[in-house]
Amino acid sequence: MNPNNSQDKYDALVKLSMGDFEAFLYDCDGTLADNMPAHTETYIKVAAEKGVVIDSAIIDEFAGLPILNVVEKINERYQSNFDPEEFKAQKYKLFLEQYIEHTQPIDYVVNHLKSHAGLVRIAVVSGSSRIAVEKTLQILGIDHLVEVMVCAGETPQGKPHPDPFLKAAELLSVAPEKCLVFEDGNAGVQAAEAAGMRWIRIDKFQAG
Numbered sequence: 675m676n677p678n679n680s681q682d683k684y685d686a687l688v689k690l691s692m693g694d695f696e697a698f699l700y701d702c703d704g705t706l707a708d709n710m711p712a713h714t715e716t717y718i719k720v721a722a723e724k725g726v727v728i729d730s731a732i733i734d735e736f737a738g739l740p741i742l743n744v745v746e747k748i749n750e751r752y753q754s755n756f757d758p759e760e761f762k763a764q765k766y767k768l769f770l771e772q773y774i775e776h777t778q779p780i781d782y783v784v785n786h787l788k789s790h791a792g793l794v795r796i797a798v799v800s801g802s803s804r805i806a807v808e809k810t811l812q813i814l815g816i817d818h819l820v821e822v823m824v825c826a827g828e829t830p831q832g833k834p835h836p837d838p839f840l841k842a843a844e845l846l847s848v849a850p851e852k853c854l855v856f857e858d859g860n861a862g863v864q865a866a867e868a869a870g871m872r873w874i875r876i877d878k879f880q881a882g
Contacts, residue, residue: 677879683782690874690881691786696852697795699842699866700787703802704737704858705876707810708780712773717744720764726754738861740801740832741765766803774806777813783856783876784814797822797842799855801832822846834861836869843869 677683691698704710714733721728732751736744745758787796796819800807804825811817822845829837843850855866855873866873867882874881 680781680785683879684785686879687782687786687874687876688789690879691790691854691856693854693872694852695794695854695872697797697843697846697848698787698790698854698856699797699799699839699871700783700856701738701858701862702798702800702807702810704780705856705862706780706783706787706798706814706816708778709773709810710734710737710858712769712776716765716768716773717748719768720761721748721752721754721756723764724754724756726752726756728752736861738801738833738857738859738865740826742826743832766806770806770809774809775813777810779814780876784816786856787816787819791819795822795846795848796820797824797846799824799838799842801826801838801861804828833859834864834868836865839865839869839871843871 677686700706703713714730717733718728728748736747741762742758745756745761748754749756798820807823807825811820822842824838824842829841831837843853850870853871855871856876857863857873858877863873
């Protein structure tokens with residue numbers, strides 16, 4: 675399935691998400707927000723300031739992982755020695771100052787959330803910081819529809835471990851098997867499966 679326009683994509687997403695679900699759990703970056711190119715640029719710029727040229731493909735490869743883990747992967751791949759916490763702080767500063775205000779919605783996913791708010795419980799589960807996720811949801815105009823957020827550092831382990839999704843289910847008081855996850859990356863899908871939840875890849879229109 676590969677719908678061509680936003681309405682077709684929305685219709686396909688609605689069809690894939692039909693079922694006896696009580697909660698929809700959405701990733702943020704790359705799922706609700708069309709901001710992955712901006713995140714990629716900030717990784718590249720922060721690394722370049724330290725004299726390390728990284729390929730944007732590594733960011734796509736590890737999409738969904740918390741920033742600290744992505745920085746660890748960069749260090750492994752490029753034999754660099756970035757301090758993950760320092761890199762994270764610089765990346766967020768750059769993203770919040772220069773990029774976040776230009777965030778655009780992934781329309782068919784945002785509209786899906788809007789049309790199901792009040793029908794099912796709504797959570798956002800992200801590997802980004804709470805301040806970035808809150809600001810992103812405000813810019814997208816859907817912050818008032820989201821009942822629960824689970825963000826980076828708020829669980830013992832992030833994606834691809836199940837902890838973030840399980841915490842969201844617990845906060846919503848919904849059993850994991852009654853939750854449906856919307857994701858755009860492998861780490862998120864792995865986390866959903868580990869949590870015992872069904873999932874949809876919004877970029878590939880695959881469900882599992």
